[in-house]
Amino acid sequence: MIVQPAALALIVAALLTGFMVLYAGWYGVQILLHWDMRSGSELQLSLERRTYLISAIVNFALICQLLSLLLFIYTADALHSLFIGAMCAAGTLHVNGFGYPVLALKIVNFLLAGLWLIINYADTQGYDYPLIRVKYSLLLAMVPLVLLESFCLIAYFAGLQADVITSCCGSLFSLDRPGIGGDLAGLPDRSMAIAFYCNMAATAACGIIFLVKKRGGYLFAALSSMGFISAIAALVSFFCLYFYELPTHHCPFCILQSQYGYVGYLLYGCLLGGGVAGLGVGALMPLRGRGSMAAVIPVLQRQLMAAALVLYLIFTLVVSWPVIFSSFKLL
Amino acid sequence: MSGLLARHRNIIDFALSSLLRRKAKNISLLAVYTLIVIIIASCMLFINALKQEAAAVLKDAPDMVVQKMVAGRHDLMPVSRGEVIGGITGVRGVTARLWGYYYDAVTRANYTLTVSDGGQPAPGSIYIGSAIARLTGFSQGDLMPLRTYKGESKLLQVVRVLPAEAEIVSADLIVLSEKDFRELFNFPAGFATDLAVSAGNPLELATIAAKIVHQFPDTRPIMKSEMLRTYDSIFDWRGGMIVVMFAVAVLAFIIFAWDKASGLSAEERREIGILKSIGWETADVLLLKFWEGAIISLTAFLCGATVAYCHVFFFSASLFEHALKGWAVLYPQFRLAPSINAYQLTILFFLTVVPYTAATIIPSWRSATVDPDSSMR
Amino acid sequence: MIELCAITKSFAVGLPYQLTAVRDVSLVIEQGQFVVIKGPSGSGKTTLLTLIGCMARPTSGRIMLRGLPHPGLPGSADSAEVEITSLPERFLTAIRRATFGFIFQHFNLVRGITVLENVMLPAYPTGEPYELFRSRALQLLELFSISRHAATPVDRLSGGETQRVAIARALINNPKVIIADEPTAHLDSGLSSEFMEILSTFQAQGKTVLIASHDPLVYESSIPDMVVQMRDGAITGITRQQ
Numbered sequence: 001m002i003v004q005p006a007a008l009a010l011i012v013a014a015l016l017t018g019f020m021v022l023y024a025g026w027y028g029v030q031i032l033l034h035w036d037m038r039s040g041s042e043l044q045l046s047l048e049r050r051t052y053l054i055s056a057i058v059n060f061a062l063i064c065q066l067l068s069l070l071l072f073i074y075t076a077d078a079l080h081s082l083f084i085g086a087m088c089a090a091g092t093l094h095v096n097g098f099g100y101p102v103l104a105l106k107i108v109n110f111l112l113a114g115l116w117l118i119i120n121y122a123d124t125q126g127y128d129y130p131l132i133r134v135k136y137s138l139l140l141a142m143v144p145l146v147l148l149e150s151f152c153l154i155a156y157f158a159g160l161q162a163d164v165i166t167s168c169c170g171s172l173f174s175l176d177r178p179g180i181g182g183d184l185a186g187l188p189d190r191s192m193a194i195a196f197y198c199n200m201a202a203t204a205a206c207g208i209i210f211l212v213k214k215r216g217g218y219l220f221a222a223l224s225s226m227g228f229i230s231a232i233a234a235l236v237s238f239f240c241l242y243f244y245e246l247p248t249h250h251c252p253f254c255i256l257q258s259q260y261g262y263v264g265y266l267l268y269g270c271l272l273g274g275g276v277a278g279l280g281v282g283a284l285m286p287l288r289g290r291g292s293m294a295a296v297i298p299v300l301q302r303q304l305m306a307a308a309l310v311l312y313l314i315f316t317l318v319v320s321w322p323v324i325f326s327s328f329k330l331l
Numbered sequence: 332m333s334g335l336l337a338r339h340r341n342i343i344d345f346a347l348s349s350l351l352r353r354k355a356k357n358i359s360l361l362a363v364y365t366l367i368v369i370i371i372a373s374c375m376l377f378i379n380a381l382k383q384e385a386a387a388v389l390k391d392a393p394d395m396v397v398q399k400m401v402a403g404r405h406d407l408m409p410v411s412r413g414e415v416i417g418g419i420t421g422v423r424g425v426t427a428r429l430w431g432y433y434y435d436a437v438t439r440a441n442y443t444l445t446v447s448d449g450g451q452p453a454p455g456s457i458y459i460g461s462a463i464a465r466l467t468g469f470s471q472g473d474l475m476p477l478r479t480y481k482g483e484s485k486l487l488q489v490v491r492v493l494p495a496e497a498e499i500v501s502a503d504l505i506v507l508s509e510k511d512f513r514e515l516f517n518f519p520a521g522f523a524t525d526l527a528v529s530a531g532n533p534l535e536l537a538t539i540a541a542k543i544v545h546q547f548p549d550t551r552p553i554m555k556s557e558m559l560r561t562y563d564s565i566f567d568w569r570g571g572m573i574v575v576m577f578a579v580a581v582l583a584f585i586i587f588a589w590d591k592a593s594g595l596s597a598e599e600r601r602e603i604g605i606l607k608s609i610g611w612e613t614a615d616v617l618l619l620k621f622w623e624g625a626i627i628s629l630t631a632f633l634c635g636a637t638v639a640y641c642h643v644f645f646f647s648a649s650l651f652e653h654a655l656k657g658w659a660v661l662y663p664q665f666r667l668a669p670s671i672n673a674y675q676l677t678i679l680f681f682l683t684v685v686p687y688t689a690a691t692i693i694p695s696w697r698s699a700t701v702d703p704d705s706s707m708r
Numbered sequence: 709m710i711e712l713c714a715i716t717k718s719f720a721v722g723l724p725y726q727l728t729a730v731r732d733v734s735l736v737i738e739q740g741q742f743v744v745i746k747g748p749s750g751s752g753k754t755t756l757l758t759l760i761g762c763m764a765r766p767t768s769g770r771i772m773l774r775g776l777p778h779p780g781l782p783g784s785a786d787s788a789e790v791e792i793t794s795l796p797e798r799f800l801t802a803i804r805r806a807t808f809g810f811i812f813q814h815f816n817l818v819r820g821i822t823v824l825e826n827v828m829l830p831a832y833p834t835g836e837p838y839e840l841f842r843s844r845a846l847q848l849l850e851l852f853s854i855s856r857h858a859a860t861p862v863d864r865l866s867g868g869e870t871q872r873v874a875i876a877r878a879l880i881n882n883p884k885v886i887i888a889d890e891p892t893a894h895l896d897s898g899l900s901s902e903f904m905e906i907l908s909t910f911q912a913q914g915k916t917v918l919i920a921s922h923d924p925l926v927y928e929s930s931i932p933d934m935v936v937q938m939r940d941g942a943i944t945g946i947t948r949q950q
Contacts (some may be wrong), residue, residue, distance in 0.1 A: 003567070003568055003571030003572060003575065004374050004567040004568070004570065004571045005371075005374075005378070005567075005570050005571060005574050005678050005682070006674075006678050007569060007571070007680035008574050008575070008578075008682070009678045010681070012620075012681060012682060012685070013623065013681050016686065016689045020689060020692070037794055038794050039794075040766050040767045040768060040793070040794065041721065041766045041767065042719075042720075042721060045765065048796065048797060049613065049700040052613050052614065052617060052696060052699070052700065053690060053692070053693065056692055056695075056696060057692060060688065060689065060692060067677065067680075068681070069680065071335065071677050071678070074677075078674065080557075081559060081560055081563055081615060082560055082564055082567075084560075093516050124796075124798060125780055125794060127780065127795055127799045128796075129796060163689040209393060228532075229736075253348075253694055271437055273479070290711075332838070333837070334835030337835050337836060337837050338832075338833055338834070338835040339840065340838065341831075341832040341833070341838060342832060342833060344832075345829075345832060348825070350822060352821075432748075483898045500805065526838060547862075578861045598819070602818055602819075605816045605818055606818075606829070608763065608812070608816060609803055609810065609816075609829060609830040610801060610805040610830040610833070611795060611801075611830075611833050612797055612798055612801035612802075612833070612883070613833070614798065615832075615833035617834075632856065702756075702764070703752075703763045703764070703801075704755075704758040704764050706812065706816050
């Protein structure tokens with residue numbers, strides 16, 4: 001077990017978030033069972049008051065998730081010196097079976113919390129709480145995922161033993177190694193880059209059509225989600241080579257280090273923001289017809305779409321910069 | 332957008348005025364909060380500074396040290412092996428090192444004796460570390476008596492006291508000539524304490540180490556990276572233990588914060604009732620409570636981190652040093668190199684501000700959901 | 709125009725100490741009317757005021773507003789009819805801030821802050837720029853001749869001055885309806901008449917005025933257009949004066 005201030009900080013945050021989301025989920029069940037907008041009964045009034053607490057909790061959970069995602073990766077990076085063979089966060093995460101699941105769950109929970117807050121915002125703009133059931137069903141779906149993440153995080157740190165031989169990103173993400181790391185790196189890099197650019201262009205085009213003609217929301221959400229995944233794949237197989245100026249270094253975590261100007265934070269920040277915004281557009285599509293939402297949702301969707309486009313654009317520009325301007329060239 | 336900013340600005344205004352109106356309660360909260368931040372921040376900054384010192388010290392250490400073993404204990408290394416090892420591909424250089432420990436019965440302290448390359452100091456003279464100078468009272472020009480392994484007393488002249496800036500490495504150090512060293516310890520010719528090996532490419536050290544062990548199965552190669560790892564591990568562990576010990580204090584603080592947040596006086600309750608009745612809605616009052624908490628957290632965090640910084644780097648963390656540095660007679664007195672970064676501050680944030688905020692969410696909400704007509708009944 | 713249809717408000721429903729404060733009340737208040745609700749304490753006057761003034765939701769029945777601002781809701785600004793019975797708190801409060809100004813029985817000023825801050829307080833969360841509502845607040849203080857007390861903490865004022873601060877605060881958001889709950893309870897006859905005069909000038913400006921009182925000086929005055937009598941939560945009589 002690694003007893004280290006950063007690990008303890010992450011565990012504290014995970015426990016707090018887990019507990020608060022569970023608490024929110026319990027009241028979510030109450031709301032789903034007893035909500036009746038038309039009634040003026042005291043139960044209804046107390047449920048309405050309770051919704052403020054749940055929003056405050058999910059806001060807290062979202063910010064906590066984002067900060068702890070950054071802290072988790074940074075800690076994994078900082079701990080790499082304790083493990084033989086680990087050169088960066090990739091190696092530390094590989095030490096036991098819980099490392100990568102924690103990362104994946106943190107990203108998923110961040111996206112879900114962001115999505116919940118978007119739906120919540122839309123709901124509060126309406127005078128008849130039209131999205132209440134959707135919101136709280138989503139919350140109930142989030143509860144087990146958050147709890148699972150907290151459990152995995154604690155299990156991960158509890159299972160860390162210094163000196164365990166693990167793999168460094170060089171062999172984890174190298175071409176001969178079986179598994180998803182190798183598969184990602186082994187994707188033909190040229191095609192991945194082309195697929196990425198095509199995806200981004202399609203997303204942008206779809207977005208502009210939506211802004212002008214107000215159609216194609218589902219398509220946009222699908223394209224932006226595919227964009228999210230293709231961006232990560234292209235980053236690992238093609239773009240990061242230009243940042244590292246090494247044809248074999250495929251690690252997605254090393255770009256977070258200071259020697260590369262912390263560019264990784266900007267890239268992943270843009271991707272996460274764009275991903276949430278794109279998902280939000282898609283999630284709001286089926287809810288457009290409900291009551292007061294007809295006036296609210298289209299405006300919100302346009303704002304989200306603009307945000308997603310801007311963030312993806314920044315990502316594309318930053319990632320293309322070294323390809324165009326650096327002296328390193330892949331044959 | 333400007334409406335949003337105006338709303339926040341006005342509410343922050345009122346939050347400040349609200350906090351100042353209840354000085355007694357808020358000052359006591361702020362004091363406890365700041366104290367918690369100071370303790371945890373001091374601990375973390377100190378550990379981090381020690382880790383960086385260790386890394387700086389080890390920077391100049393040899394890539395690998397090869398020791399000969401006998402029955403699991405460290406034995407003398409034949410110098411001839413150095414030539415064989417020098418012939419292994421990838422090895423850039425091999426140096427035979429002479430060093431050892433000397434127990435001084437008078438001061439009951441252990442000194443580290445070492446021979447440096449370059450022929451200095453001349454036979455009959457020694458350099459001593461500043462901690463030894465402090466402990467024994469010897470200074471430049473004095474004659475220091477040492478007892479040889481043959482039972483004779485040997486007088487060596489102190490020609491230099493090593494500077495205090497180098498204390499972390501040299502506090503307990505005596506540098507002497509090879510002749511004096513061998514005479515003092517009855518050290519046989521043709522042998523050294525261990526061999527320092529440097530490699531052209533540090534990534535090949537593991538392979539070189541494997542070859543050395545294959546060639547000489549009774550040797551133990553120790554790599555610099557292993558030493559760094561061990562130091563890091565120990566410091567991390569010590570730091571973590573202290574944080575765990577203070578977990579009880581943090582928990583008490585959380586309960587205290589919860590209590591302060593929930594225990595609204597009649598006056599505070601009246602005030603919130605008035606706000607709700609004149610047109611503030613629940614979200615506005617929640618925002619007010621959030622900003623009050625944020626102002627207190629920010630103040631405690633900044634003040635606490637600043638005081639901790641001064642405590643560790645200007646007062647050498649007098650509260651903690653014994654627990655963290657270990658037990659010995661000879662303590663190096665050194666000023667730690669000041670260092671602080673966003674990572675440390677984020678960890679501090681997670682250990683202090685995040686629990687405080689979590690503890691005050693529910694009490695804030697309770698106070699914000701007072702009915703608007705409560706002030707009329 | 710404010711219309712109430714069969715409004716009932718009960719507290720602690722189903723529990724042994726259940727209380728029905730307002731029982732099956734139906735009432736129409738026209739724009740620009742001066743209405744007094746009279747009745748002994750416990751008759752439900754205050755609760756009725758909170759229901760009309762968007763401070764509380766009725767247990768059953770409907771409340772409609774017509775010709776009054778309703779931010780955030782569909783329909784053009786002042787002509788549509790809007791039902792406010794089951795609006796979320798956010799919208800109810802937005803309507804209340806824009807439409808209603810309250811003067812409370814005990815004035816309900818925040819102790820420890822100045823007169824000016826008290827008057828500005830309802831405008832803080834609206835998102836309006838500070839400079840705008842500050843100048844409006846100063847104008848109101850000027851109107852009620854208490855500008856010299858702008859920086860004085862409210863605790864130090866006399867009864868009459870405090871009342872004028874309370875009235876100024878009620879007007880900060882330019883409401884169309886003024887609601888006062890037992891406003892003359894702590895005032896002598898001189899100040900009470902002065903108060904009625906001030907409110908009648910509001911009526912002259914086109915505002916609707918609603919007062920709950922059991923003070924004869926109020927309900928026997930010639931100023932009100934309509935006096936509503938309540939007892940035990942129900943209306944027992946309506947008198948109209950011309």
